[in-house]
Every structure is written in structure tokens, then in C-alpha cells.
Amino acid sequence: MAQLEPVLTLTIPSVHDWTxxxxxxxxxxxxxxxxxxxxxxxxxxxxxxxxxxxxxxxxFDDGVVEAVVRELLGAGYVVATFNFRGAGNSAGKTSWTARPERGDYTSVVGFLVHYVHGLTLDPDENDNGHEASQEDCARLLHGTRHDEIWSPVLLMGGYSYGAMVTAQLPPLATMLLHFTAPAAGTAAAEVRLRAEHASREQRRRGGRRERKRSF
Known part of the structure; x- marks a missing residue:
């Protein structure tokens, strides 16, 4: 079986405390x-x-995680995996309450939502002129664009401890509030900036399929 190869390997800060x-x-x-x-x-x-x-x-090198990623990729999903604080090369250490880990997870969700939004822009479209507002994200995630092809879904899950943290997450709309017009210099602003930069680079490389755009 071929080894999974990510298109992106990067670091992002946790909205909990910049870890x-x-x-x-x-x-x-x-x-x-x-x-x-x-x-x-x-x-x-x-x-x-x-x-x-x-x-x-x-x-994120766990065998079950890899198996799930393979299934999701086969079903056409863009998939993000990450190391919680204290795992792999992530900074910090595992908490007793899982509250910091919920912040870790929130950062990854915010990154992925804005990254996927960026992939939907035309290759020559400027992110700065088309930032993902909360309304944009709602349309992106709930499929309110009038397009028979475009039916977006965001799945959030985990295995064992990862599943426990996922079950404790607040509603998606609450999580995304961190990234709606975040103040400069905050972890949320940095997450969003990295997502927009990463999606722009992928568009330039042709790492998305053209699709009909209907708003």
C-alpha cells in the first residue's frame, strides 16, 4: 500500500495559548x-x-488515523490531521482537562475552513479582495450556493482520546467566531493568514479542480 503523502506539512498556533x-x-x-x-x-x-x-x-501517525484518512480521501475529502499539544513535534504537554486540546482542535478547524474556502477561488483571484466572512463560511459548509455539484460537508472526528475531545467541542458556528475578523497579532489571525497563504499557493500550483461557480 502506497504511503500517504500530505500536500501540506505546516505548523499553526493554538487559539488557546499560541502553542x-x-x-x-x-x-x-x-x-x-x-x-x-x-x-x-x-x-x-x-x-x-x-x-x-x-x-x-x-x-497523527497512528495506524487507525491513517486508515480513516485513506477512507476519507477515497470519498473525495480534503483531510487535515494534527498533533495535539505534547504529541509528536507539537509543543507543550497534554493537559488534565482537555480544554487546551479543544483550542488546538479549533485552530485546525479554522485553518481548514479558510483553506478550503481559498481553494474555491479562481486561480488569479486575490484572497485580500475576497476574505471568507462568517456568511461565506456558512455558505461553504452548508451548501447554500445554488449549484447541483457543490455540496460541501465538514466532518469532525477522532479516535479514542481524539473522539472524546471532538465530542466536547462547541458548535461549529461558535468555533468559527474566533476567525471572523480576528484582531491583528492573535493566534486566530495567524491561523487564518496561514490558511489563506496555503490555499493561494495551491491554486497557483493547480492543486484544485475547476468547477462551476454559482452564488
């Missing part, structure tokens, strides 16, 4: 398909999947 987190983003093959006549279209699906308990060896 630096390892993050990976994987694209489904449909986003790299160079055949303009292909029948399939990327529908905007994205997912975040979290790993087991770090003190027991959990990280």
Missing part, C-alpha cells in the same frame, strides 16, 4: 486530476480527524 501544533493536509486524487474531461467534481468535502492519547503514544 505550536504540527498539522498535515491531504488532498483527494480528484484535486490533482489533470484531465479536464473527467466526470467527477470535487464537492467541497473536508474533514478533521484527531489522534489517540499522546502520553500513550498517540499522534
Amino acid at each position: 505550536v501544533l504540527d498539522c498535515r493536509v491531504f488532498h483527494p486524487s480528484i484535486l490533482g486530476d489533470a484531465d479536464p474531461g473527467a466526470d467527477d467534481e470535487w464537492k467541497g468535502q473536508a474533514a478533521v480527524f484527531a489522534h489517540p492519547y499522546a502520553p500513550l503514544g498517540g499522534s
Whole structure:
């Protein structure tokens, strides 16, 4: 079985306290398909999947995490995995309350939502002129664009400890408030900036499929 290769390997800060987190983003093959006549279209699906308990060896290299990522990629999802604080090369240490880890997870969700939003822009479109507002994110995630092809979904999940943290997350709308017009110099602003930069670079490399745009 071929090894999974992320299209992005980067760090982002946790909105809880700026702890630096390892993050990976994987694209489904449909986003790299160079055949303009292909029948399939990327529908905007994205997912975040979290790993087991770090003190027991959990990280984004966990075998179950990899298996889930493979399934999601096969279903056409852009997938983000990450190391909670204290896991892998992420800074910090595992908390007793999981509250900091909820902030870690929130950062990855914010990154992925704005990254996916950026992938939907035209290759020559400037992010600065088309920032993802809360309304944009709602349209992106709930599929309110009048487009039969565009049916976006955001999945949030995890295995073992990762599942426990996922179950404790606030509603998605609450999580995304961190990234709606964040103040300069905050961790949320940095997360959003890195997402916009990463998606812009992917568009320049052709790392997205053209699709019909109907708003």
C-alpha cells in the first residue's frame, strides 16, 4: 500500500495559548486530476480527524488515523490531521482537562475552513479582495450556493482520546467566531493568514479542480 503523502506539512498556533501544533493536509486524487474531461467534481468535502492519547503514544501517525484518512480521501475529502499539544513535534504537554486540546482542535478547524474556502477561488483571484466572512463560511459548509455539484460537508472526528475531545467541542458556528475578523497579532489571525497563504499557493500550483461557480 502506497504511503500517504500530505500536500501540506505546516505548523499553526493554538487559539488557546499560541502553542505550536504540527498539522498535515491531504488532498483527494480528484484535486490533482489533470484531465479536464473527467466526470467527477470535487464537492467541497473536508474533514478533521484527531489522534489517540499522546502520553500513550498517540499522534497523527497512528495506524487507525491513517486508515480513516485513506477512507476519507477515497470519498473525495480534503483531510487535515494534527498533533495535539505534547504529541509528536507539537509543543507543550497534554493537559488534565482537555480544554487546551479543544483550542488546538479549533485552530485546525479554522485553518481548514479558510483553506478550503481559498481553494474555491479562481486561480488569479486575490484572497485580500475576497476574505471568507462568517456568511461565506456558512455558505461553504452548508451548501447554500445554488449549484447541483457543490455540496460541501465538514466532518469532525477522532479516535479514542481524539473522539472524546471532538465530542466536547462547541458548535461549529461558535468555533468559527474566533476567525471572523480576528484582531491583528492573535493566534486566530495567524491561523487564518496561514490558511489563506496555503490555499493561494495551491491554486497557483493547480492543486484544485475547476468547477462551476454559482452564488
